[in-house]
Amino acid sequence: MIKLKNIEIGKNEIAVIAGPCAIESEEQMEKVGVKLKKLGIKIMRGGAYKPRTCPHSFQGLGKKGLKILKETADRHDLSTVTEVMGIRDADLVAEHADILQVGARNMQNFELLKELGKLKKPVLLKRGSNATIEELLFAAEHILIHGNTRIILCERGIRTFEKETRNTLTLATIPLVKELSSLPIIVDPSHGTGKKSLIEPMTKAAIAAGADGFMIEVHPSPENALSDSQQQLNLKELETLMRNIKPIVKAMNKSI
Numbered sequence: 001m002i003k004l005k006n007i008e009i010g011k012n013e014i015a016v017i018a019g020p021c022a023i024e025s026e027e028q029m030e031k032v033g034v035k036l037k038k039l040g041i042k043i044m045r046g047g048a049y050k051p052r053t054c055p056h057s058f059q060g061l062g063k064k065g066l067k068i069l070k071e072t073a074d075r076h077d078l079s080t081v082t083e084v085m086g087i088r089d090a091d092l093v094a095e096h097a098d099i100l101q102v103g104a105r106n107m108q109n110f111e112l113l114k115e116l117g118k119l120k121k122p123v124l125l126k127r128g129s130n131a132t133i134e135e136l137l138f139a140a141e142h143i144l145i146h147g148n149t150r151i152i153l154c155e156r157g158i159r160t161f162e163k164e165t166r167n168t169l170t171l172a173t174i175p176l177v178k179e180l181s182s183l184p185i186i187v188d189p190s191h192g193t194g195k196k197s198l199i200e201p202m203t204k205a206a207i208a209a210g211a212d213g214f215m216i217e218v219h220p221s222p223e224n225a226l227s228d229s230q231q232q233l234n235l236k237e238l239e240t241l242m243r244n245i246k247p248i249v250k251a252m253n254k255s256i
């Protein structure tokens, strides 16, 4: 169980993490923050340092983005998660965010894992797109043995021969990780599918499979997003999703 100021992750409450792929401006984050607060969502996401496949794509606002994330979250009493891409940024990100995200591309960056073990802030560890479940659990252990037990695992899909979806979202990971480990696990259906229309069914399935929460990308105007515009819900769609998952949450004897 991981305790934040406003939620305990890994108990009976489904942890919802929502926010844009990348932090783009104060206005964008404020619109999202207002909506999260209204919907009772407690954790805001947003990337300040973005791992982009193409070097010419938007790379994130860096330190300025971290500041916007923190200020927005403070105004609305939200917890935050954002990615730390390298050791160099770790202290700065830790000063600005409540949970430090290790992205899929960095799951086996052992030096970074060691550093996050020493920092002792909650870590959201995403599965590498070609990593086995055993490798994911070993990566978590790298953080654990350096003194940090506050780790949340995240299934975000793996790379397969399938081309219709961005990744193949393997939901069997959830009950399996529950058998093998006591760490909480959440699901990221946004990167897991890359498709807006698949987010609601996959979120419902993840909750039904026993996930401790989910992380989704939302943007006030997805069509104008600087990254991942195909997979971000708008604020109205977020509201609909939150309403439609309620019966599944209840059926699992959990709250949201």
Ligand code: PEP
Pocket (backbone or CB within 6 Å): 021, 047, 051, 083, 102, 103, 104, 105, 126, 156, 191
């Ligand atoms: C993200 O969550 O911002 C992200 C880049 O995801 P992943 O590392 O899973 O690709």
Ligand code: MN
Pocket (backbone or CB within 6 Å): 021, 022, 191, 217, 227, 228
């Ligand atoms: Mn993204």
